[in-house]
Amino acid sequence: MxxxxxxxxxxxxxxxxxxxxxxxxxxxxxxVRARVEAAVRQxxxxxxxxxxxxxxxxxxxVGMIVADIRxxxxxxxxxxxxxxxxxxxxxxxxxxxxxxPQREALYLQLMHEERISGVILAPTRATQARLEQLQLEFxxxxxxxxxxxxxxxxxxxxxAAAAAELVAGLAAQGLVRIGGLFGNxxxxxxxRRDGYLQAMQAAGLAPDYRxxxxxxxxxxxxxxxxxxxxxxxxxxxxxxxxxxAGALQAVRAAGLRIPQDLALAGFDNERWTELVEPGITVxxxxxxxxxxxxxxxxxxxxxxxxxxxxxxxxxGRCIVRGSTAVGRADPG
Amino acid sequence: MxxxxxxxxxxxxxxxxxxxxxxxxxxxxxxVRARVEAAVRQxxxxxxxxxxxxxxxxxxxVGMIVADIRxxxxxxxxxxxxxxxxxxxxxxxxxxxxxxPQREALYLQLMHEERISGVILAPTRATQARLEQLQLEFxxxxxxxxxxxxxxxxxxxxxAAAAAELVAGLAAQGLVRIGGLFGNxxxxxxxRRDGYLQAMQAAGLAPDYRxxxxxxxxxxxxxxxxxxxxxxxxxxxxxxxxxxAGALQAVRAAGLRIPQDLALAGFDNERWTELVEPGITVxxxxxxxxxxxxxxxxxxxxxxxxxxxxxxxxxGRCIVRGSTAVGRADPG
DNA sequence: CTGAAAGCGCTTACAG
DNA sequence: CTGAAAGCGCTTACAG
Numbered sequence: 001m002x003x004x005x006x007x008x009x010x011x012x013x014x015x016x017x018x019x020x021x022x023x024x025x026x027x028x029x030x031x032v033r034a035r036v037e038a039a040v041r042q043x044x045x046x047x048x049x050x051x052x053x054x055x056x057x058x059x060x061x062v063g064m065i066v067a068d069i070r071x072x073x074x075x076x077x078x079x080x081x082x083x084x085x086x087x088x089x090x091x092x093x094x095x096x097x098x099x100x101p102q103r104e105a106l107y108l109q110l111m112h113e114e115r116i117s118g119v120i121l122a123p124t125r126a127t128q129a130r131l132e133q134l135q136l137e138f139x140x141x142x143x144x145x146x147x148x149x150x151x152x153x154x155x156x157x158x159x160a161a162a163a164a165e166l167v168a169g170l171a172a173q174g175l176v177r178i179g180g181l182f183g184n185x186x187x188x189x190x191x192r193r194d195g196y197l198q199a200m201q202a203a204g205l206a207p208d209y210r211x212x213x214x215x216x217x218x219x220x221x222x223x224x225x226x227x228x229x230x231x232x233x234x235x236x237x238x239x240x241x242x243x244x245a246g247a248l249q250a251v252r253a254a255g256l257r258i259p260q261d262l263a264l265a266g267f268d269n270e271r272w273t274e275l276v277e278p279g280i281t282v283x284x285x286x287x288x289x290x291x292x293x294x295x296x297x298x299x300x301x302x303x304x305x306x307x308x309x310x311x312x313x314x315x316g317r318c319i320v321r322g323s324t325a326v327g328r329a330d331p332g
Numbered sequence: 333m334x335x336x337x338x339x340x341x342x343x344x345x346x347x348x349x350x351x352x353x354x355x356x357x358x359x360x361x362x363x364v365r366a367r368v369e370a371a372v373r374q375x376x377x378x379x380x381x382x383x384x385x386x387x388x389x390x391x392x393x394v395g396m397i398v399a400d401i402r403x404x405x406x407x408x409x410x411x412x413x414x415x416x417x418x419x420x421x422x423x424x425x426x427x428x429x430x431x432x433p434q435r436e437a438l439y440l441q442l443m444h445e446e447r448i449s450g451v452i453l454a455p456t457r458a459t460q461a462r463l464e465q466l467q468l469e470f471x472x473x474x475x476x477x478x479x480x481x482x483x484x485x486x487x488x489x490x491x492a493a494a495a496a497e498l499v500a501g502l503a504a505q506g507l508v509r510i511g512g513l514f515g516n517x518x519x520x521x522x523x524r525r526d527g528y529l530q531a532m533q534a535a536g537l538a539p540d541y542r543x544x545x546x547x548x549x550x551x552x553x554x555x556x557x558x559x560x561x562x563x564x565x566x567x568x569x570x571x572x573x574x575x576x577a578g579a580l581q582a583v584r585a586a587g588l589r590i591p592q593d594l595a596l597a598g599f600d601n602e603r604w605t606e607l608v609e610p611g612i613t614v615x616x617x618x619x620x621x622x623x624x625x626x627x628x629x630x631x632x633x634x635x636x637x638x639x640x641x642x643x644x645x646x647x648g649r650c651i652v653r654g655s656t657a658v659g660r661a662d663p664g
Numbered sequence: 665c666t667g668a669a670a671g672c673g674c675t676t677a678c679a680g
Numbered sequence: 681c682t683g684a685a686a687g688c689g690c691t692t693a694c695a696g
Contacts (some may be wrong), residue, residue, distance in 0.1 A: 005673065014682075032681080051688090054688050075407050274581070277579050277608070348691095387691080387692080
């Protein structure tokens, strides 16, 4: 049997109300406080959070639902959110949906059953569409994937601008057949595709892109077929680091040289993008800031539920490396 | 105000006991079951898990405490554990300690306060030492880091054998100054170091190793100094993928060729180890299996608390790539 | 098969 | 400052 507040009360010789107050930092006499503290030590008492939360109607829990825990972008975001939660004395319940809308729905329901204080979510497109009509009982902040919708606070990258910057850089080097490789589950990929399309049009180039499942395997397959096909691109822009890795894998397998045979650029400044040769040109996302900011938005919303919806758009940083240095010497 | 079981009972025209039974799949008449289900739909009722857990004394929660969420090994392990938890209708509470023993202690205490059903832990050495005397109220399974201790079920790699295999491979190519690079926080690193030492001795070679904080930055710094020093190694074995990446970074910065100037090998078959040129020789860990197995051990322990302690040791697979192909043509 | 009652371990008005 | 009482939303013996 577990030790309860009653045991402490008995040992300290006070009522359990008083123990509760002493533990909660309420107004108690110094003598009582000392006796309670001694009793806690003596009994090894640890409060039961289930009971505390049930009674106080505050779960002290924050949920985070991400689409792919194996994507380093999300891992880094989780780390930042966890850190922030820890600082605010909140616990983080993590859910991984593997881009499955059904699991997203299930987890959102579960969050409700947990009477969670708030949720940070990176939804699939499918879920995103239904989010607007959803009547949630807790505040939610969208991270990385927000779309145009307006009901939720969100923190995202300026995806279109970032993708456009990559394309513009390639076009400026005289490349013409610039292909795009985008995930097919996130609004983020959609926005990057739009930025790609706009930049291609601005450069007077004909777009050519593929949308694939957002993992390295699917990307490798798609790119392998693409490279073997009739309209081989001169450059490829991939919309996340997993797609980028898959693309690189296919390029290597095809025996093509980078950047002479194919220039390559993508998203997320993973360490390996600097370790391969030549290094890969990427958009670096301020992912730690994004995670922290998402938590800040959530806390602000919890404090004042009625405040206007905020959308924080962050700027990516383009890191130019050898993979796009066409016509120049490889700096690697 | 939230909808409670009382509201459902009123709408269905039965007592809340009956609602509870109907929802829990207990013995109720078909008529009542239908009415309860209709009432649930009508009211939009969702059970309050806090209350349910408090009463039933079963949290349905599994905790996972890892040292570094940014280490892909742990990310993959988390994914596998989460998947298994999901299948068994358990929720996963994730905690990240950043290799900080204080946070480990805090989280373990928290797990108790959550009345968590069980915990999967990858402890630092500091915590590991104290684990034996700890009197936990929940079962715990050690993942990846177990040491010699005997009180807990665990699933680990045969670390010494794996490290020895890497060293033997390098020694077989006539390399003499084979350096080791190990993390300074985990028993895993310790075991890999021991495997390294044994293999060096078996090969009649003088060991030379460094122990560093288990991150890429510290590794890069240490290796940079090492390479610039008087006894530059001919080969380097790194005990995880972060250290390996840091080492590679330093090698690149020093302008050395792999494997001619320096052979390189390490742990964890991250995708990038195949994408760099030459590819890096690594020990692949069956990380998904390890995560799944940890959950299996935990479930078995929950079912029969008195069963003997089990330690599952898994074998790594050595994947030989160009980074250790000294004296042969680079296969990359 | 169903309901009334007790109780899980807390916190929080309410008196004093 | 302290205690007795009520109650958070459930589940689970206990009767019937």
